[in-house]
Amino acid sequence: xxxxxxxxxxxxxxGVSVTTVSHALNGKGRLPLETRTRVRAVAADLGYTxxxxxxxxxxxxxxxxxxxxxxAEGLPSTLSGNNYFTELLGAATGAALEHGYALVLAxxxxxQSEPWxxxxxxxxxxxxxxxxxxxxxxxxxxxxxxxxxxxxxDGIETYWVDNDIVAGTRSMLDHLARRGARRIALIxxxxxRSVGLDLREAYAAFCADTAMAPMIAEAAWDLSEHAGxxxxxxxxxxxxxxxxxxxxxxxxxLGVLLAADASGLSVPRDxxxxxxxxxxxxxxxxxxxxxxxxxxxxxGTRAVELLVALLEExxxxxxxxxxxxxxxxxxxxxxxxxxxxxxxxxxxxQLGELAAEAG
Amino acid sequence: xxxxxxxxxxxxxxGVSVTTVSHALNGKGRLPLETRTRVRAVAADLGYTxxxxxxxxxxxxxxxxxxxxxxAEGLPSTLSGNNYFTELLGAATGAALEHGYALVLAxxxxxQSEPWxxxxxxxxxxxxxxxxxxxxxxxxxxxxxxxxxxxxxDGIETYWVDNDIVAGTRSMLDHLARRGARRIALIxxxxxRSVGLDLREAYAAFCADTAMAPMIAEAAWDLSEHAGxxxxxxxxxxxxxxxxxxxxxxxxxLGVLLAADASGLSVPRDxxxxxxxxxxxxxxxxxxxxxxxxxxxxxGTRAVELLVALLEExxxxxxxxxxxxxxxxxxxxxxxxxxxxxxxxxxxxQLGELAAEAG
DNA sequence: TCCACAAGCAAAAACGTATTGCCTAATTCC
DNA sequence: GGAATTAGGCAATACGTTTTTGCTTGTGGA
Numbered sequence: 001x002x003x004x005x006x007x008x009x010x011x012x013x014x015g016v017s018v019t020t021v022s023h024a025l026n027g028k029g030r031l032p033l034e035t036r037t038r039v040r041a042v043a044a045d046l047g048y049t050x051x052x053x054x055x056x057x058x059x060x061x062x063x064x065x066x067x068x069x070x071x072a073e074g075l076p077s078t079l080s081g082n083n084y085f086t087e088l089l090g091a092a093t094g095a096a097l098e099h100g101y102a103l104v105l106a107x108x109x110x111x112q113s114e115p116w117x118x119x120x121x122x123x124x125x126x127x128x129x130x131x132x133x134x135x136x137x138x139x140x141x142x143x144x145x146x147x148x149x150x151x152x153x154d155g156i157e158t159y160w161v162d163n164d165i166v167a168g169t170r171s172m173l174d175h176l177a178r179r180g181a182r183r184i185a186l187i188x189x190x191x192x193r194s195v196g197l198d199l200r201e202a203y204a205a206f207c208a209d210t211a212m213a214p215m216i217a218e219a220a221w222d223l224s225e226h227a228g229x230x231x232x233x234x235x236x237x238x239x240x241x242x243x244x245x246x247x248x249x250x251x252x253x254l255g256v257l258l259a260a261d262a263s264g265l266s267v268p269r270d271x272x273x274x275x276x277x278x279x280x281x282x283x284x285x286x287x288x289x290x291x292x293x294x295x296x297x298x299x300g301t302r303a304v305e306l307l308v309a310l311l312e313e314x315x316x317x318x319x320x321x322x323x324x325x326x327x328x329x330x331x332x333x334x335x336x337x338x339x340x341x342x343x344x345x346x347x348x349x350q351l352g353e354l355a356a357e358a359g
Numbered sequence: 360x361x362x363x364x365x366x367x368x369x370x371x372x373x374g375v376s377v378t379t380v381s382h383a384l385n386g387k388g389r390l391p392l393e394t395r396t397r398v399r400a401v402a403a404d405l406g407y408t409x410x411x412x413x414x415x416x417x418x419x420x421x422x423x424x425x426x427x428x429x430x431a432e433g434l435p436s437t438l439s440g441n442n443y444f445t446e447l448l449g450a451a452t453g454a455a456l457e458h459g460y461a462l463v464l465a466x467x468x469x470x471q472s473e474p475w476x477x478x479x480x481x482x483x484x485x486x487x488x489x490x491x492x493x494x495x496x497x498x499x500x501x502x503x504x505x506x507x508x509x510x511x512x513d514g515i516e517t518y519w520v521d522n523d524i525v526a527g528t529r530s531m532l533d534h535l536a537r538r539g540a541r542r543i544a545l546i547x548x549x550x551x552r553s554v555g556l557d558l559r560e561a562y563a564a565f566c567a568d569t570a571m572a573p574m575i576a577e578a579a580w581d582l583s584e585h586a587g588x589x590x591x592x593x594x595x596x597x598x599x600x601x602x603x604x605x606x607x608x609x610x611x612x613l614g615v616l617l618a619a620d621a622s623g624l625s626v627p628r629d630x631x632x633x634x635x636x637x638x639x640x641x642x643x644x645x646x647x648x649x650x651x652x653x654x655x656x657x658x659g660t661r662a663v664e665l666l667v668a669l670l671e672e673x674x675x676x677x678x679x680x681x682x683x684x685x686x687x688x689x690x691x692x693x694x695x696x697x698x699x700x701x702x703x704x705x706x707x708x709q710l711g712e713l714a715a716e717a718g
Numbered sequence: 719t720c721c722a723c724a725a726g727c728a729a730a731a732a733c734g735t736a737t738t739g740c741c742t743a744a745t746t747c748c
Numbered sequence: 749g750g751a752a753t754t755a756g757g758c759a760a761t762a763c764g765t766t767t768t769t770g771c772t773t774g775t776g777g778a
Contacts, residue, residue, distance in 0.1 A: 006764060017728045022766060029767095030725060049476040053415040054764035057733045062412060063477065064463075079449035081639045086445045090438035093464040102478055104423075105452040105462045117408040118422065119461055225643065254643045279639070280440045284584065284613045286645035365734060376758045381736055388737095389755060413734035416763045724775080731768075738761080746753070 005046045014042040025050070056120055065101050065307060066116055066124040066144075067092060070133045070193075078107075078127070081251065083279035084296045085127065088149070091300035092125065099308045116144055123307045125149065130192045147307040149299050151194040159310060161303045161320045163294045165198035166205075168324030172246060172274055172292045173206045179332050181244030181272050185215035187231045187256065188248030189223060199248050199276070215242055219252050228255020229262075236263045236271075244272035244332075250282045251275075253289055257331070273331040287330030298322045364405045373401040384409070415479055424460045424666060425475055425483040425503075426451060429492045429552075437466075437486070440610065442638035443655045444486065447508065450659035451484065458667045475503055482666045484508065489551045506666040508658050510553040518669060520662045520679045522653045524557035525564075527683030531605060531633055531651045532565045538691050540603030540631050544574035546590045546615065547607030548582060558607050558635070574601055578611050587614020588621075595622045595630075603631035603691075609641045610634075612648055616690070632690040646689030657681045 011018045016039060023029030024039035056062040069078040069085070078085050089103075096103045101122070106115045116124060116139060123145035129136045131153045139146055140156060148160045176184050184206075191197045200216075207214045217235050220227035228247060235242055236259060247253040253275030257267055265271045267287055274290040275282060282289040299322050309316035362368075370377045375398060382388030383398035415421040426448070428437040437444050448462075455462045460481070465474045475483060475498060482504035488495045490512045498505055499515060507519045535543050543565075550556045559575075566573045576594050579586035587606060591614060594601055606612040612634030616626055624630045626646055633649040634641060641648040658681050668675035 007766095008764080018765080019729080019767085020727060023727090026766080029727085032726075035726080049473065051416075051479060051764060052477050053412045053421060053479050054733090055766070056412040057410075057416055057735090057764080058766045059733065060766065079445055079452075081442065082445075083440065086438055086440075089448075089464075093438075093466060097465065097474070102474060103464045105448075105464065106456065107452060114408060115456070115461060118411050120410060120412050225639075251639060254639075257643075280442075280584075280610060280613075281638070281640035281643045284616075284640045285643050366736095367734080377735080378737085378758060378760095379756090382757090385736080388757085391756070394756080410734060413763090414736070416734075416765090417736050418763065419736060719778100721778085722776090724773100726771105726773085728771080729769085732766085734763105736762090739759090741758080742756090744753100744755075746751100748749105748751085 005048050007048070007050065010039070010043045010046055010048050013046060014039050061122050061311070062120045063101050064104050064119055064121045065096055065304070066104050066106050066119075066121040068106050068124060068126045068135050068139075070126050070129040070135060071107060083250070083281075084277040084294060086296075088127065088296035088300035091297040092304050095301045095304035096308075099304070101304075101308060114138065114142075116142055123147070123311050125303050125307060128193050128195065129153070145307060145310050147303050147310070149303050153192070153194050153197065159306055159316070159318050161299055161306060161322060162194065163299065163324050164321045165195050165324070166202040168292050168294075169199050169202035169246075169276075170206060171324070172276075172326055173203070175290075175326055175328070176244045176246065176272050176274060176332060177210065179244075179268070179272055179334060181242075182212070183215065183240070183242045184212065184244040184246060185217065185235045185242035186246055186248075187217045187219050187228060187235070187252055189219050189221050189227070196248060203246075219247070223249045223251055225251050225255035225258065228252030229259045230255075232256040232259035233263070236260070236265070242271070244274070247273075247275045249275060250277045250279050250289060250291055253291070253331075254281060254285055257285055257287070257289070267331050268333050278327060283329070285331075287333070290329045290332040291327050293325050293327055295322050295325065364407050366407070366409065369398070369402045369405055369407050372405060373398045420481045420670065421479045422460050423463050423478055423480045424455055424663070425463050425465050425478075425480040427465050427483060427485045427494050427498075429485050429488040429494060430466060442609070442640070443636040443653060445655075447486065447655040447659035450656040451663050454660045454663035455667075458663070460663075460667060473497065473501075475501060482506070482670050484662050484666060487552050487554065488512070504666060504669050506662050506669070508662050512551070512553050512556065518665055518675070518677050520658055520665060520681060521553065522658065522683050523680045524554050524683070525561040527651050527653075528558050528561035528605075528635075529565060530683075531635075531685055532562070534649075534685055534687070535603045535605065535631050535633060535691060536569070538603075538627075538631055538693060541571070542574065542599070542601045543571065543603040543605060544576065544594050544601035545605055545607075546576045546578050546587060546594070546611055548578050548580050548586070555607060562605075578606075582608045582610055584610050584614035584617065587611030588618045589614075591615040591618035592622070595619070595624070601630070603633075606632075606634045608634060609636045609638050609648060609650055612650070612690075613640060613644055616644055616646075616648070626690050627692050637686060642688070644690075646692070649688045649691040650686050652684050652686055654681055654684065 007018050007021050011021045021039055023031055024036045052063050071078055093103050124139050126136055126148045128150040129148050129152050136152060146158045148158050150162050151160050152158055173184060186203050188196055188199060191200055217231040219231040245256050247256060253273055256273050260267050260271050267273050276292045278291045278293040282291050302320055302322060306316055366377050366380050370380045380398055382390055383395045411422045430437055452462050483498050485495055485507045487509040488507050488511050495511060505517045507517050509521050510519050511517055532543060545562050547555055547558060550559055576590040578590040604615050612632055615632050619626050619630050626632050635651045637650045637652040641650050661679055661681060665675055
């Protein structure tokens, strides 16, 4: 067990003082370039890594970014079965490490213990904050540098990275209309995040523009297939049922597919279905599901980079939008001649998409 | 901006020295119970939270646990579309916070920077280490308390939490045999993790026991539906095609479903299909997919608790097994009378399962 | 020639906690 | 009743880095 190499060892090896080493490595002080490079070389040679804990003690940076999953009371874990969040998390982790930071995971459930206190986080990312999220206000009060994905809905001003949900929703509704839909219904849960509010806003605007009567069914908060199923049945049993359903989450849309099946309706012949957020399940359902992807990878990366820029006091945009995109699949395909849903069609498409991904 | 309350403030408020406060809060030293409780009350009253960085400086614990996703060269992120890992991660996060630790995410990609150095991690969890994983050996050399999920395959001795893959696989193969399968093929990628080795071992044993000729197709490492599709076609084009296929990952099995479709085979009438690890996609495919669930939630929780026990020097089992379970769904359902795959059957089942989950 | 100033570096303080050793008073043991 | 022990608590110190202060040497201008 060799003694871990600290700044002292570097100083000794380079024949200078610890001060000089610190200055050389951090670009502070007034040192001739020669000394700077020499010290750096020695440090690298010895495999020196500053201990963040020590640096942090003196008021410096901890190199830790908290990633908070905002959760509402009684909701299941954001993470569970949530492809959007998973992708976002993976991208954020990579981006953080790339900039010399590490991601610390935290949930609202344990926010009472105030992790930012214990671990002296440099900054925090709150993913899709729900209305009245105590974590968000607590972080704000603690003056924690803060970036949210999705906008806070409480009038709290933060830096954020968001999708242009209004535009994206509009494009999806247009997509459905182009495919022949005349009565498009919306399924979502009670809006407690900015994404939900934007969705309703866009839907209302679309209805106004096209003189279409709004049809909204509210899904249970757990956002499961079950919730989508129930909400869809509610819509399909109306006297004037919709001919297309758009949902705010892909798992809801998968439930809609089941409900259509149960109601003896064929998708896409009798009913067009589309969801928001992409996932393996959306690709593999039958028929495969047309979705509005929110590009969670980009959202996660941009959020981290925005926060890091903030921390390092580089100029950064207060707000940033990430593009959405429509992935058109079987559930909104124009009906085939034979009027039935050909599995083979879905198959070819699925494999085509997979190949495109691989390539 | 009030001055953050430190141990000094608590000491002053309680009318004792900082030493006494430290001892009272950490259960060290010799103090009468009365003093202990009083100091604790004062600390709680002031909202005191020890700063981990400072504690860590004196050789104490950082309260940070590294969670490393072991990845092989050229493989896509473990996280992407991987329900197993996602569930594990969520559970691990919660368990860690419950014990006063926080999870730090790290990937193999950036392991060169040796995060455990920078952030002084107390311990690490490596998820399903691949053979020759440099992270694992580096952590081992740094004497980092270590728990892996799945066993290391390099002869490295660590604490681990694992599924009994051998027994689980056997039960699944039995399940398929009971459903009438006589020629069960296996699809997996080249075994670079303990789970793969166990799977092959169990398969080989099953073949020996039942005098069944082994049929193994190797899938591409990306473990996508595409990989499963290719491997399945390879099997189905044989002169003696299998009547059941078991895959080492659910997304591979989803690819098998597509391949069966493309080959004009009906699942489960002509071919039984089962996968390993559960997911939303497995539940929502058509037919829904029978899987061997590895209960990732338990694996994650147990791994954290084992590591925490290690760190706190409580007695802990070196190795621990988490139960697997067969979730029987449409893809291994005994063919219905009418000999075709009724969507309604899959539907009822899916919703039943969802209801059971909700209840 | 002397002073002001810059450059280069060393010494020391500060950060907040845990730990070690020591001191006093109280108790127990002969 | 004296000595030994124990309980209770405090002061001092260590941890590794950054930052502040200050010292020395050299250099230019007055």
